[in-house]
Amino acid sequence: xxxxxxxxxxxxxxxxxxxxVVISVASLLTLRRVLDRELNAxxxxxxxxxxxxxxxxxxxxxxxxxxQLTPVEAQSVRDLIRYAQIWSEEGSSLLRSQFMTENLPLxxxxxxxxxxxxxxxxxxxxxxxxxxxxxxxxxxxxxxxxRHVLQVAAPLVARNEMVLRLSLFFAAMTxxxxxxxxxxxxxxxGRFIRPVDEVxxxxxxxxxxxxxxxxxxxxxxxxYHRLVEVLNTMLERIHRAFEG
Numbered sequence: 219x220x221x222x223x224x225x226x227x228x229x230x231x232x233x234x235x236x237x238x239v240v241i242s243v244a245s246l247l248t249l250r251r252v253l254d255r256e257l258n259a260x261x262x263x264x265x266x267x268x269x270x271x272x273x274x275x276x277x278x279x280x281x282x283x284x285x286q287l288t289p290v291e292a293q294s295v296r297d298l299i300r301y302a303q304i305w306s307e308e309g310s311s312l313l314r315s316q317f318m319t320e321n322l323p324l325x326x327x328x329x330x331x332x333x334x335x336x337x338x339x340x341x342x343x344x345x346x347x348x349x350x351x352x353x354x355x356x357x358x359x360x361x362x363x364x365r366h367v368l369q370v371a372a373p374l375v376a377r378n379e380m381v382l383r384l385s386l387f388f389a390a391m392t393x394x395x396x397x398x399x400x401x402x403x404x405x406x407x408g409r410f411i412r413p414v415d416e417v418x419x420x421x422x423x424x425x426x427x428x429x430x431x432x433x434x435x436x437x438x439x440x441x442y443h444r445l446v447e448v449l450n451t452m453l454e455r456i457h458r459a460f461e462g
Contacts, residue, residue, distance in 0.1 A: 230403040235396045242388035249384060253377045257350060258339070264300040265354040265370040272304065272313070272356065272368065301344070301371040304356070307333045312366065320345070322371050328353045332367040341374070348374040413442055421449060430457055 303314040303322045309329060311321050323342040331338045332353035340351045349371040356363035420433045432450045 231396055231400040234399040235392060238388075238392045238395045242392060246381060246385060246388065250377075250381055253380065257372055257374075257377060258352075261300065261350065261352045261370050261372050262337075264302070264372075265352050265368060268302050268370060269354055269356055269359060269368050272359075272363075301349070303369045305329060305367045305369060307365045307367070322349075322351065322369050324369070329367055333357075333365075342371070344371060348378065350374055413439065417442065417446060417449070421453075424453065 301315050301318055301322060303318070304312040305324065306312055307329070309324055309326060314321065323344055325340050325342070328338040328340050328351075332355045335355050335357060337355075338353040340353070342349055342351060351369055351371040354368040354370065356366040356368055417433055424431050424433075432453060433446050
């Protein structure tokens with residue numbers, strides 16, 4: 219009985235905790251997938267606009283279509299800025315956004331793949347923050363730029379912070395559910411087993427000198443009436459057999 223009293227709350231708590239963990243992990247993965255899809259769409263949209271802006275000059279001069287912001291204003295919207303840079307196929311920087319004070323991190327293999335006409339995604343560290351980059355082949359806009367690759371990068375800080383906050387929320391919720399289910403299951407198990415304990419205690423108290431005694435605990439309770447009735451019938455038989 220004691221083992222049951224211990225195992226039932228433990229199993230219930232483990233089951234509830236496991237369910238919350240599975241739901242939390244699935245929710246986090248779904249959220250990250252949605253955020254990444256939206257971010258990728260934003261980067262690709264900016265890359266398409268910038269690529270068209272870079273290649274629209276008849277004389278071949280390259281320029282970006284950019285916000286006209288002061289350095290202070292640019293810093294205030296840092297998480298929203300999309301950094302852009304043009305590379306030659308040899309890896310030389312040809313043009314970069316006005317808000318950039320240094321080159322984006324360049325991956326040679328990604329540059330080679332983009333030079334072959336592919337869209338290539340990478341993640342890097344830039345100015346102390348994680349960014350996602352798209353290598354966009356400008357050869358799609360004509361032979362004048364077939365040796366040029368546009369790299370557009372977006373900060374991942376906001377995405378990571380949102381995922382972290384939600385992770386902490388789910389961790390706190392999992393702990394709360396574990397504690398609540400442990401306490402609740404122990405209370406329910408105790409409430410369920412207490413009547414059985416009292417019936418057993420009365421049955422154990424009946425000995426050879428008190429075979430005419432009967433069990434009265436929870437005799438009128440519907441859930442335990444049959445158990446008490448069966449035990450009392452058995453005691454009646456034992457009493458008669460003993461007297462005989």
